[in-house]
Amino acid sequence: MDVRAQIVxxxxxxxxxxxxxxxxxxxxxxxDRKGAEYAWWNNVETKPGIGFPKQWEDQGKYKGGFAVKNGELKLKLGGKFATLLSMFYQPNMPKLEDYYEPFDFDYSNLYNAAESDDQPVADAISQITGKRMDTISGGPNWDDDLSGSPVYAAEDLNLEDRKIIEEYGKIFMLYLPRICNHCLHAACMASCPSKAIYKRGEDGIVLIDQNVCKGWRFCTSACPYKKVYFNWHTGKSEKCIFCYPRVETGQCNACVQSCVGKIRYVGVLLYDASQVGNALIKPDADLVQAQRALILDPKDRAVQEGARANGVSDAWLKAAISSPVYTLVKEYGLALPLHPEFRTMPMTYYIPPLSPVLASKTGAYELAEHGHGTIPPIETLRVPIGYLSSLFSAGNQEIVSDVLKKLIALRQYMRQQNLGESPDEKVLRDVSLDPEAAARLHRLFAIGGFNERNVIPPQQREEHEPAGRKGGRGFGILVKPKGGI
Ligand code: SF4
Ligand code: SF4
Structure with a gap:
């Protein structure tokens, strides 16, 4: 067992x-600086939709992530030979039109325009050329809230039944916030010929050393989540840094701090690094379970000893024990990785949505059939299970169904309790939960404070190896699987 800590x-x-x-x-x-105008380290996509950059999930087009070949993990982009051949031209990289031409508005014209019969307008000015743009044909949220649109939603690769868009009243919508996943098996890191990308030993944050990066951009192509952006001004690649200057002082990320919906949780996970390679060569349907199996119980003495032997401090062990992330990902198995089939082992997780679960005004929804008349069976939920499993479990519908059943049971039980009814514990037991679990999850989902949702231990960087670097192999494989499938 090789116990490591990861902030998640x-x-x-x-x-x-x-x-x-x-x-x-x-x-x-x-x-907010030159060369990074188009870069959105955090973005929020409307699903169904094509996302940002356009069609980022299409690895047939972009060749991001890893594939299993002869029992080994190989970059879809190719190994050393392919890297050398495509040093100066990479056909798989997103182009400017896949992002958008960044622009600002000429607000000064609103004040300084000459007198005229027409209202003055603030023209769009390209932030690359500095010239006026006649048309704007893209933006970071170009398909925002357009899930009923055949132009965007129909192009979503996760949508099996595209007819749903044409059937009035059937289309659904959800938001998908995305940052770099600080993957355990980061394709960006594996692809960098300059070895500029590294995973910090102390917290697992993946960073690009700006002094080493040569701007080859293999990382941009290799990251299946398209979360590396090339800064055209500095000539270097950049990505989300998990707000490490804040995290190091025990503060949470800016996106978390400002989140209006309080949807984000930050905490520590301990995992067994020696099993990452084996987990990643499993068949698609088993990837989520294999990823869960790597996560270790922080209360286990042997795990604690293994962690200490690898330099994990007591403050981090304490944080791992009270980690909301451990509760959600491992203890109750409610949070799932985004596209595990990309085989980078992402270290951000998503609790899939139920919504809407309440009756429509007309009462036409088949609610009366079910239990307490408010919460429908999961098969009738508006977001199809097949769609969610394409996003979060590599197509394994059973995993997503289990999560949704737990979420439904939790709502049902807490609703009974909050209405002063006698809550039915069987509802929880049927999905392997109990009243204690319901109370903990209810706090995390509904009433828990900031410090319950975010448990971040401060760090003392002087305790770590110089630069705290780990990984950064370049040219292909990061870990080798031990044994077979
Ligand atoms: S999502 Fe993973 S592969 Fe992509 S930049 Fe982040 S760590 Fe690298
Ligand atoms: S609710 Fe939070 S995650 Fe969602 S868009 Fe608003 S700030 Fe971002």
Missing amino acids: MVFNLDKCIGCHTCSISCKNIWT
Whole structure:
């Protein structure tokens, strides 16, 4: 057992209201500068939709992430030979039109325009050329709230039944906030020929050393989540840094701090690094379970000893024990990785949404059939299980169904309690929960304070190895699986 610590974020999608406050707070702090105008380290996508950059989930087009070949994990982009061949031209990289031409508005014209019969307007000015733009054809949230649109929603690869868009009243919508996942098996890191990308030993945050980066941009192509952005001004690649200057002092990330819906949770997970390679070569349907199995119980003495032997401090062990992330990801198995089939082992997790669970005004929803007349069976939920399992469990519908059943049971039980009815514990037991679990989860989802949702231990960087670097192999494979499937 090789026990490591990772700082992790969980998103509760039932609570995201798509306000984009997270994206703006991130941009104001980190990417409000020349060359990074188009870079949104945090963005929020409307699903079904094509996302940002356009169609980022399409690995047939972008060749991001890893594939299993002869029992080994290989970058879809290719190994050393392919890297050398495509040093100066990479056909798989997103282009400017896949993002958008960044622009600002000429607000001064509103004040300084010459007198005229027409209202003055603030023209769009390209932040790359500085010239006036006649048309704007893209933006960071170009398909925001357009899930009924055949132009965007129909192009979502997760949508099996595209007819749903044409059937009035059937389409659904959810928001998907995204940051870099600070993956355990980061494709960006594996692909960098300059070895500029590294995973910090002390907290697992993946960073790009700006002094080493040569701007080859293999990381941009290799990251299946398209979360590495090339800064055209500095000529270096950049990405989300998990707000490490804040995290190091025990504060949470800017996106978390500003989140209006309080949908985000931050905490520590301990995991067994020696099993990462084995877990990643499992068949698609088993990837979520394999990823869960790596996560270790922080209360286990042997795990604690293993962690201490690897330099994990007591403050981090304490934080791991009270980690809301451990509760959500491992203890109750409610939070799932985004596209585990990309095989980078992402370290952000998502609680899939139930919504809407309440009756429509007309009462036409088949609510009366079910239990207490308010919460429908999961098969009748508006967001299809197949769609959610394409996003969060590599197509394994059983895993998503289990999560939804637990969430439904939790709502049902807490509703009975809050209405002064005698709560039915069987509802919980049927989904392997109990009243204690319900109380803990209710606090995390509904009434818990900031410090319950975010448990971040401060760090003393002087305790760590110089630069705290780990990984950064370049040219291909990061970990080798031990044994077979
Ligand atoms: S999501 Fe994973 S592969 Fe992509 S930049 Fe982040 S760590 Fe690298
Ligand atoms: S601030 Fe929170 S609620 Fe608003 S879009 Fe971002 S994640 Fe969603």
